[in-house]
Amino acid sequence: MKNYKTVVLSNQEISSGYYRMRILAPGFGSKAKPGQFLMFRVQTSLPPLLRRPFGIFRMGFMPADCDGQPPKEFVEILYKVVGRGTEIMSHLQVGSKVEVLGPLGRGFDLGAPGEQKILVGGGIGLVPLYMLARELTRKSSVRLLMGGRTREDILAVTEFERLGVETYVSTDDGSLGEEGLVTQVLLRKLDKYPNASVYACGPMPMIEAVQEICAARGVPLQVSLEALMACGVGACLGCVVKGAGHSEASPRYLCSCKEGPVFRAEQLDWTKLGQEPGYCEGCKI
């Protein structure tokens, strides 16, 4: 992990309010592991003061130049415009200078080869699952269950399909795929593959519902959590979540940026695990 001063290669709106940004990542793109993240410095002048955390969606290589330059590494992030920082990011142009810190955090454990893997993504929570799927499909059969409120929230599914992942889409309003919650689909899949391992990332209510299902069936689950972060490297202790065995009398916290953001379900205390990250600077009024 390092602080990289680099440039934007592309930055496009891929669905209403969702952007996909590719940045040059010399020396670090290929080091990133599934589930790791970056701290993105929105602009070198202020505000916003703090960096913003984003999962790494994809890494890759740009083809070698005709002038004999070796292939260049890049990483891609997908982000949703929610507040001031992401709004500014959405206006960054090709060639804009940016700073990213990374790759940070502990990623997913790939588990046993050959085992059935079920990935559950909600909205922008799909991001860390793509690199994971790319690794898992080498040795396991992988299914992606992708949920969103409307069709706008369903992202990049065809890219998973290209990896050979079987994908199932559900939306709350039925505007794409099946109408209803992604957890319904999960229940059906677990009936069929009771020995599967589950990996989930998405809004907290979805993650909690997935956890209940997996716990009831004794299915191993890993989750990637969002938490408010200031440093991303374990120094500020702002990003903690409640660990297993936590109580008010003997509080026990895990550092999300260092010990996570990916946790095994049994590492966490699921009783009121965490609030959605609180924001307000993002208020448009």
Place this chain on the structure above:
Amino acid sequence: MKNKRPSLAVEIAGIKLKNPVMPASGTFGYGEEYAPFMDLERLGAIVTKGLSLAPKAGNPTPRIAETISGMLNAIGLQNVGVDAFIQHKLPFLREINTPVIVNFFGNTLDEYGEVARRLSDIPEVAGVELNISCPNVKQGGIVFGTDPVAASEVVGLVRKHLNKPLIVKLTPNVTDISVTARAAEEAGADAICCINTLTGMAVDVKTRRPRLANRTGGLSGPAIRPVAVRMVHQVVQAVKVPVIGVGGIMRPVDALEFLIVGAKAVQVGTANFVDPAAMITIIDGIEAFCVEEGISDIHQLIGSLQL
């Protein structure tokens, strides 16, 4: 001799620093967190996260909130405890050729004394920084830091148990900071560090709830710099011991402000989160400024404020 490098070395309470820049407690972990991003030996000193006698789990979440040009934190002094620090964190710091200053606090007067006693025996600890100023826990500081009588009592007690340089870190949440500064000096402080965070609050207008679980938190970052500069200026007038300035330093020019009003060294906090190499940029920038201004020794700059 235009190209001769200026001397940036300063001495704080007998601790020799190669330059006046060090991290602010609680923003640099135990040093190892930032080792991947910089050469820790370039720093004037390393200041650790505040330690208590027993490990401390800290406050409920959310613990941080970003505000205009600053951030609120209510971490609640989460730390591994003094013994685990000595056993597990110090071996890493021992290998680095930079003085280590240990920040600490107690929940009671006795605890302050006991932590001081345990740190006294550790040769690798160059000095200690006594935190009587954390706004985020009921005990652990601010009660001692806002009352000059209590401040003098705790500093006196720590002084008795400690055979190392003692820096006392003050809270800005008082009417007149020079009163607590003088109380700390008279009770035996070898240096004063100011300031800790300013108590603040932020509200989520949609849920109408405080954005921090603790309701209030400590404001840090560029938003507090003018307050910190003013307070350092006041404290420099009030005491004879050296003063370390801290609060909202992001760039070299910010550090220069503190030195000019009379701080002998500076601490950099929130800026580390924004740019993990901020302190290196600040050191290089101070040096470049000295070269540009024809300053051969940083002491020519310290306290050079024109009134």
